Amino acid sequence: MGFPAGTRARRAALIAVALVGTSALTGGLIAAAGQDEPQAPERQAVQRNEPLPLVELVSAGGVGRLYTVDLAEARKAVQNGMKRAAGQVGYLPSAPFEGSAPMYRLKPSATASGWLFTASTAERDTLLGKGWVDEGVAAHLYPQAGPGLVPLLRFSNGKEWRLALESRKDELVNAGYKVDGRLGFTHSTWFRAGAVYFGMFNINGHQRIIQRTKEVYGREGDWWGGVRDFKNGTHYAKDNWPNEDFSYLEPSMGYYDDSNPATLEKHIDQATSAGLSFFNFYWYWDSKNGRPSVTGASLDAFFKARNTNNIDFTIGLCAHPFDGLKIPTSQFDAVADTLTGYLAKENTLRTNDGRKILNICDARGLGDGKPEQIKRFADTVRAKAKAAFGESIYVMINQAGFDPKQVPAAGGNAAYCTTDGPGVEGRSYQKYLDKQRDFFAAAPGAYSRCVMSDFDERPRYPIENADVKAIRWMPDASFDNFRKAVRNVRADATNSTRPPEVDNLVYVYAWNEWHEGGVVEPSKRDGCRFLDVLREELRLTKGAGCTS
Structure with missing residues (x-):
């Protein structure tokens, strides 16, 4: 679950990037609201190990990407000006399961509109020591390959971090991103x-x-x-x-x-x-x-x-x-x-x-x-x-x-x-x-x-x-x-x-x-x-x- 050598310098450069602005969300994972929204007891009743769509949302300014399996949060983000990217990045459970690895979500400051996701507790702790904000566990990763599972990679371009399946590696590299490590494994589809x-x-x-x-x-x-x-x-x-x-x-x-x-x-x-x-x-x-x-x-x-x-x-x-x-x-x-x-x-x-x-x-x-x-x-x-x-x-x-x-x-x-x-x-x-x-x-x-x-x-x-x-x-x-x-x-x-x-x-x-x-x-x-x-x-x- 670690990251390859050489990524620390890229992370340091990314940390220095001004990712501060009007945040599309406040306070991390947002609770649902409204009569047609699921309330917390209902979400708890879901089969919690059922893989959920990992939705990709782009900040209103075009830089800074949020990934979430909390669909109430995704709806709120769209209402606040974020744009939904096509498809799902993968499908991950929202709750821990035997052998699972938590995927942590952090951002440089409370008002930043850029997010970093990591499965490394050491990386998380290092960033928290530098003043980053911990927004909790975004989802739970599969630690190794299995039926229907594929690698989930993190990419960076000096301005933002992105998550994508390994099959998109060449596409993102050609678009100017570099591989910033493998987080774990995810379902590529989950019908x-x-x-x-x-x-x-x-x-x-x-x-x-x-x-x-x-x-x-x-x-x-x-x-x-x-x-x-x-x-x-x-x-x-x-x-x-x-x-x-x-x-x-x-x-x-x-x-x-x-x-x-x-x-x-x-x-x-x-x-x-x-x-x-x-x-x-x-x-x-x-x-x-x-x-x-x-x-x-x-x-x-x-x-x-x-x-x-x-x-x-x-x-x-x-x-x-x-x-x-x-x-x-x-x-x-x-x-x-x-x-x-x-x-x-x-x-x-x-x-x-x-x-x-x-x-x-x-x-x-x-x-x-x-x-x-x-x-x-x-x-x-x-x-x-x-x-x-x-x-x-x-x-x-x-x-x-x-x-x-x-x-x-x-x-x-x-x-x-x-x-x-x-x-x-x-x-x-x-x-x-x-x-x-x-x-x-x-x-x-x-x-x-x-x-x-x-x-x-x-x-x-x-x-x-x-x-x-x-x-x-x-x-x-x-x-x-x-x-x-x-x-x-x-x-x-x-x-x-x-x-x-x-x-x-x-x-x-x-x-x-x-x-x-x-x-x-x-x-x-x-x-x-x-x-x-x-x-x-x-x-x-x-x-x-x-x-x-």
Whole structure:
């Protein structure tokens, strides 16, 4: 953790540089403020060893760089005139862990707008003896190389210090900087990827599929109607798509009941072995009877699974504007009460700064679907959550069917996506790829990206859609194209200047939407191929590798 010989002279020269001015920050790490900011108890509740984005901020005068994993501080710095540099320098935990090395943060004086970071206690003590100001521990470094870890270097140019990955060494040297030592190791990327979970594969699930399976295929109480039939060669498949291979349409564990906790235990093991961090449960409300609908049994099974705490979860409230799934304003309180019970769970998905996330997968059916009534709903959930467990929640609204520019007016903190509507309607995976990053760019501000494994609703014919010409699928979907789509996500995030609260969350469509082709769950034919692509391209290091 020391520094190479010859750096003392450079440090002495740097210390002599006039880095004094109006400081962008005062008193070091700044506490969060405001009703939508995380308070200290919430930050303490975060999984504190989860690597957080190390944000780079440039002083208003263009000289002097601040690096912080405290996202409240980063927001305050931007408000005070600092500029956010593109991307993250790395990803480091905010709390110590076994073998970790603290990265100290210092500056020449209380009013200076230049910062120096060091992992050397000797260097820190020397500078403090010269009158420098100690601003505490900025983050915790990994002491040696490991999976996904790369060297984090310090650079200087006589005017400021910079931190950067070793891969940027030539770039910074060519820009006039000199290497000022290696601090330690950091994750170069740290995506938290999760899959959309459709908890409909049980007797309490999609009642139309169960009923139509009886009518079309003659089987009573079968929620796998269409999927198992296309896999087994029904004439509905052979007559309309004679050369198509539907042999992938069987999960590796067979046709299961996801109201059984044992099923969810297996799904959790499969997902976490591949490095996934969360499930996003699509969730519906039966407004006619004033109770949860369709997916409740599966979600209950998730909470009963013995390994439920091995993975995070979030609810995606689908208030569709049809079929009794709209939520009138008169039922906002009842829905909010139910959601608050879920949000109180310890393994609720959180933002990088510690706020519990509620997703709205379809906002169009909340009241009249206008921003004012969506905001009323969001504020109702916020108030109930605050009263129940004392935390401010973070509301994200799905880009599908909703203008992401209206998210603030609708009471949301950020937009996100699960599917790409224009991509689906284009009926071509290549068209989806071509416009994928344009779709992301349409959402301003804080944002979480998504990637689709495929979209293919042919197993719905004819049990849900009797018009064969209306059936949508992507003939050019392939594992290679999926890999390209995941790379697009990684590339879009790498140079992002969006707020970092949820910038590294990725929503994968889907874990098990077998009737629509959105499947990354291991199958008997293809095993872990989708999950392996996600693990490789997003460089996920949790888990030991996918077990199907």
